[in-house]
Amino acid sequence: MRRYIVQRILLTIPTLLGVATIIFVLMRVVPGDIVLLRYAGEGAFVTQETIVQERARLGLDQPLWRQFADWIWGAAQLDFGTSMWTGRPIVSEVALRFELSLQLAVMAVIIAALVAVPLGVLSAIKAGTSVDYLIRVFSILGLALPSFWVGIVLILLLLSVFHWSPPVTFTPLRVDLGENLSQLIWPALVVGYRYSAVATRMTRSAMLEVLREDYIRTARSKGLKESVVMVRHALRNALLPVITVFGLEFAFLLGGLVVTEQVFNLNGIGKLTVEAVVRRDYTMVQALVLLMASVFVLVNFLVDMAYAWLDPRIRFR
Amino acid sequence: MSLGSNGKSTRIWSGATAALLAFGLTALGACAQPAPAPAPAAPPTAAAEQPRAGGQLTFIVGAEPPSFDGHRETTFAMLHPTAPHYSLLLKFDQNKYPAIMGDLAETWSVSQDGLTYTFKLRDGIKFHDGAALTAADVKATYDRIVAPPQGVVSSRQASYAAVLEKVEAPDPKTVVFKLKQPSAALLSNLASPWNFIYKAQALAQEARFPEKNILGTGPFRFGEYVPGSHWTGTKNPDYFQKGRPYLDGFRAVFIREASAQVAAVRGGRAQIEFRGFTPPQREDLVKALGKDITVQESPWVCVLVVSMNTEKKPFNDPKFRRALTLALDRWEGSKALSQIAFVKEVGAVMRPGSPFAMPEQELTKLAGFGKDAAAAKAEARRLIQEAGVPEGFSFALTNRDIPMPYEPVAVFLIDQWGKVGLKVSQAVRESSPYLQDLRGGNYEAALDFNCDFMDEPDLQLIKFLPKEKSPINYGRYSDPVLDDLYTKQSLETNPERRKQLVWQFERRALDEMAYQFPTLWWQRIIPHSSQVRGWRITPSHYLNQDLTDVWLAEK
Amino acid sequence: MLRPAGAWAHRAAGATSPRTGWLRSFVRRQQLGAASGAVILLMALVALLAPLVAPHDPLETSFLLMLRPPSPEFPLGTDAFGRDVLSRIIYGSRTALLVGFSTSFVGSSLGTVIGVASAHFGGKTDLLAQRVMDIFLSFPLIILAIAVVAVLGTGVLNVIVAITVPIVPRVARVVRSSALAVREMPYVEAARALGASHRRIILRHMLPNVMAPSLIMLTAYLGQAILLEASLSFLGLGVAEPVPAWGLMLRGAGTQFIERAPWLAIAPGLAISSTVIAFNLLGDSVRDALDPKLRVA
Secondary structure, three states, X not given: OHHHHHHHHHHHHHHHHHHHHHHHHHHHHOOOOHHHHHHHOOOOOOOHHHHHHHHHHOOOOOOHHHHHHHHHHHHHOOOOOEOOOOOOEHHHHHHHHHHHHHHHHHHHHHHHHHHHHHHHHHHHHOOOOHHHHHHXXXXXHHHHOOHHHHHHHHHHHHHHHHOOOOOOOOOOOOOXXXXXXXXXXXXXXXXXXXXXXXXXXXXXXXXXXXXXXXXXXXXXXXXXXHHHHHHHHXXXXXXXXXXXXXXXXXXXXXXXXXXXXXXXXXXXXXXXXXXXXXXXOHHXXXXXXXXXXXXXXXXXXXXXXXXXXXXXXXXXX | OOOOXXXXXXXXXXXXXXXXXXXXXXXXXXXXXXOOOOOOOOOHHHOOOOOOOOOEEEEEEOOOOOOOOOOOOOOHHHHHHHHHHOOOOEEEOOOOOOOEEEOOEEEEEEOOOOOEEEEEEOXXXXXXXXXXXXXXXXXXXXXXXXXXXXXXXXXXXXXXXXXXXXXXXXXXXXXXXXXXOOXXXXXXXXXXXXXXXXXXXXXXXXXXHHHHOOOOOOOEEEEEEEOOOEEEEEEOOOOOXXXXXXXXXXXXXXXXXXXXXXXXXXXXXXXXXXXXXXXXXXXXXXXXXXXXXXXXXXXXXXXXXEEEOOOOOOOOOHHHHHHHHHOOOHHHHXXXXXXXXXXXXXXXXXXXXXXXXXXHHHHOOOOOOOOOHHHHHHXXXXXXXXXXXXXXXXXXXXXXXXXXXXXXXXXHHHHHHHOOOOEEEEEEEOHHHHHHHHHHOOOOEEEEEEEOOOOOHHHHHHHHOOOOOOOOOOOOOOOHHHHHHHHHHHHOOOHHHHHHXXXXXXXXXXHHOOOEEEEEEEEEEEEEEOOEEOOOOOOOOOOOOOOOOOEXXXX | OOOOOHHHHHXXXXXXXXXXXXXXXXXXXXXXXXXXXXXXXXXXXXHHOHHHHOOOOOOOOOHHHOOOOOOOOOOOOEOOOOOEHHHHHHHHHHHHHHHHHHHHHHHHHHHHHHHHHHHHHOHHHHHHHHHHHHHHHOOOHHHHHHHHHHHHOOXXXXXXXXXXXXXXXXXXXXXXXXHHHHHOOHHHHHHHHOOOOHHHHHHHHHHHHHHHHHHHHHHHHHHHHHHHHHHHHHOOOOOOOOOOOHHHHHHHHHHHHOOOXXXXXXXXXXXXXXXXXXXXXXXXXXXXXXXXXXXXO
16 A cells, blocks of 8 residues: 555656646747737837847746756746746745635535535436436536536626626635635536536446446345445445546646636636736746646545545555 | 617716816815806716715726836736826826826926927925935936836837937926937827836836836825735825825726626626727616716727738739728728727728828828728729739738737628638737737738827837838838838927828828728727716826826715 | 546446447437437538528628528528628538547547557556656646647637547546456457467457447547537637637627627527537437446336
């Protein structure tokens, strides 16, 4: 077990290094120039000399290997430098947004789990009945509606029915719970619904599969109560694939809610990422991608641990 | 929907008029007496409203300030949150644009030869840290703009460097600008919204101090800035203009997505956005909020220009370029597009309605600006044939990935060119590669833009100057005729003679050679909460953002 | 945005043998799926015959006909440029189906090949391939999309590239775990013992036996790709005007005309949703039909 964990942790190093290399190369292959955008972007009259000077100030005139080495060396010591666009430290810029993104992701997962697990189980138990069909339609709709569209319509509904719109700036949970929730609950519902659609379907098919296993039959024939069979035996095993999906999606939720963040004007990681890429803010993009990859790797690791805990058959080699 | 009827757009000027009136009354000291019966022309709400002190204004900013340095940055996203913290030497009068008034300067005079400008500063001006502002601070500021020290970028250096010889501060209250040559545009350039007056001592210690710090003499002191979220300011009790500002403070909230901006105004989360909304958004807001919304509109000193790479075939042929501009039915396009996008007026290089603009009878003589669209299209087809370009010839129109108003204008162009037998596709590029392509000549035709803080031939004509002189002309042509005309008009201080020179320039650039041509001029539309008073729209979203006279009426 | 089909990862593929009359049996057993298949077929037909079916030219603008509500002449109304919405929906199905099919087909084929090869060779090759797939999995999709658009510009082909790349590692991961199970099957071991070439083992023995999960992933990603195209268009990273595309139509409608001209938003919204639902239902049925363990009595 310990050996497995150590091995897994060691294996993340090449993955993260690979991600770091790819994003570094990718950003420099992609056309565009942060200095040009800044000074010519609004049509100002800026000379080529100024542009060359500014590029030098940002270290963009250095040879690529030098830029890469400097960056990796810094990143290894958790020093990500400053944003090329704003000149502020990257760690503080990211920390500000991370809180919101993390909270939104957690809320969306909770909503999704609260919806998906009971519905999925019910759908499996009542397979083939009208209840099953109703649940399936509900979940398929969640997959079929573009989330930006659901978001825009939701805001419009709030406006036309209640003449109210959600707050436009973020208030941390610890400062004011009500204000915080009145902003984040809406995007969390939109994302949670979509997310629950995937999970409901997953829970349903996993339950169906488990319900046909021998040990369920054995448990039933032992005369155990149906609810005990369902929760202790069936659900416990059916949750394995569901957890996988939740894990992978959670990592995605942290950085991938670009569209939702735009529609609800959330100051999150996704918006920051898009802005940084569009501005060609290399240092910022590199740090963000590394952060998202690390979260992904970490969550994957936790998912595997959860597997081991839920399924004693899995043994670590 | 009838063509050309603009009856749907509601234009309510009450807010501005009220402010104007109130402003006038206060100035006359008449505010203590009950106002006489309102003038019949004034809207009922405008009757002798007295500005109310207090309250916090919340406004939307569509992007974020890259740094806080006005001399360096070029985006409104920097100006809107920071302008209330600073003063300028002169500023544009919001009620009498393009007239200029003093900000820090109380009076000024110009020498007979037009080479010496002397400014007297007001009394009792204090920086937010308590230090008194003197002429030395103004000098240090302009020295930094004209000749920035190592490591500092001054984005509008060229507007001043060619003209200014030196700036002197003979005594603490006097600033003297010495010019190399007379300049018609100097005073307005000294009212540039970008030229925040910084503290000399702070600049001496760290030339890049203003990039990350706010230290001005403006009506509001800096509160806090949370990147991506908001920016706040609080009333400056030591502001040099007594009784101002009216507001206790302001809060700028950053909202990028247009639909979220509209939702915020509609839901009362913000009172105003200072850049501009589209006509459909204006109508949605008016419909939903009725009299709680006030709409101010103004033509805008911004225009999308069709730029062509004159080094590439067939764009090197003036006949073909002329055909492209002839094919556009601007007058009909204006009626249609002004319903769905913030573009409206038909004009040449100078904004229609501005002091140097061509009158309509002159304008309609230019290729592509005439009122007989069918004849123009026939002429375009003839020219295309003459240029040896086959029917169905296809090329790509490089466009920027900003939907409003780039996308509707591009659809319009592609449609119009389709009607003279050209197959045009749109190549939408992100801002950064777009600029790279345009500067590098890596395009055939492109939708380019020209946007300035005031109507001034020196600024608007630069777009058309030969590439050696203008880093923002992407047409890759050189024309000594244009070069010569530009210099002549810039030196000409007689407005009538200058106008003729500007028109000559426009005819040469748009008609004879058809190097580049404007599409439709932008229309600035600001639907805001009727509570917001004392702010009047101007033709530029860069101007008039210090919020000195803004106040909030009771709900 | 892209759903990794993790559930299949832990499940070894049951070896299915090709059946005769599979279509008839599929239609009988999977009625919903068959109906969805029919809907998709119809859409494909409409897309193919668009010039014959569409009542108007999807690109023809008219200033006199801007924002007209639905009428006999324009059954779904006209858009902000006076273009016929129905014709744009019909032509837009070409973009949607092209993006959906090509991304999921190319993505799952590539993923399958990598997954099978990785499982077959095992050892260092497998480890390396897995690391590379991990890198791609943990790479944010949106950055990739912007990069593709920045390099290649907007356009259908570039949208396809941007959506295909993230599909590959997801399919490869699932297929690999199925292939690992197949590798241990007696007949594969026998073939190996007999000295069959890598090529032969992969093509003849392993590939046919991982077709089930591969096909399931393919149908699952069909709908997702169409949805993703809409999201990319919303961010301005999709197809450019005036090319008719559903996501593009929805973006303009949603941000500008949702109250004044709701028909502009309803039509492409319905088109996207019904296509995604049809592909999902078809995918469900394909999965049920291919995976005997899951068949509901």
